[in-house]
Amino acid sequence: MSRLFVARNPRVAARCLDGEMMIMSGRDSTLFTLNRTATILWQAADGTTPLDEIVQSKICPEFDVEPAEALQDAEILARDLASHEILQISEEPIPPRSAVAGESR
């Protein structure tokens, strides 16, 4: 079974305020507010840590959930975020292309 890698899209701007993660698309100025799971995923999406490891180390401890079920949900979430061009997903590690806009604070 292939592993999935996720990386923050450098073409978005992001800020975390009072625990609330907001992301704006640089392409069309659409503003997104991430829920807790999506925020964890976004913050851990370094392009080199496989999604299953992120789920195991970051998501499962936060929510009382079975790893297999959590991974399935995380994959759906990652693909959804990728469809909005917030995340990049690949079956190979994603090298940093340019300075990641990421969070400023």
Next chain:
Amino acid sequence: MPELTAEVERLSLVIEIGGMPVRVNTTDSGFLVMLERRYSGFLGSSEKAEVEFDVDLVQPGLVQPGFDDPDAGVRVTHHRGRWSLTRGDFRAEWEPAARKGWIRQSANPYSIDAVLRIVHSLVLARQGGFLLHSASALRNGKAFLFAGVSGAGKTTISRLAPPDVTLLTDEISYVRKQDDGYVAFGTPFTGELAKLGENVSAPVAALYLLAQGPENRIDPVAPGEAARSLLANVLFFAQDEELVQAEFHSAFEFVSRVPVSRLTFVPDARVWELIR
């Protein structure tokens, strides 16, 4: 030997909004008079303009040959150091490094007004400021912003302002980052009140998100909601990733420095007792 060509007299005026002088050149004296009336109170005398536009007046419908859609939306793009601004009723280009540009439009005040708004929004975006869809007013040496969508009460609260309040605008506020805070400037950009703001400025003391209700009250707003509401009211036209990101971060910077509250009000003058 008779003259084969006649030199066309170039007329110009300087429109100074937010402390930024913009020179407008035209060869049409009637258009110049129209602009002098439109921007009365915002005319400057500065020799050094930060931007200079040559206006090419054409007949309505001939602004963009081959592209005849007067209702086309605004499009602002950047390519090789040059901004291109288009809408159904105008076409313009601006090269910031050269501080020069041109506008092709018919002889009306609305097209150039839109160009000025766009240019100011682009300049402000690079400096941490913005144009905000809000009324603003000055009282006791402080500026107050009242943001909201159409119908939220921007015009109403402007109309209710007592005599000691100086109206900066009832529609589009001009916010410039300065030192550790923000300064709001008066603008000639009007809403339903159709009254030009006063050409004065003051440090921004508060941003109020307008809501109409059964009583006058001020309630705190969570930082996330403050940032979202601010972003929803920032006027930004450019399809440019770098500037979008700059504008996004500017909004967060603003809400970290300026108190943001919800102002619920009934439409009578007593609401101004809360704003000091």
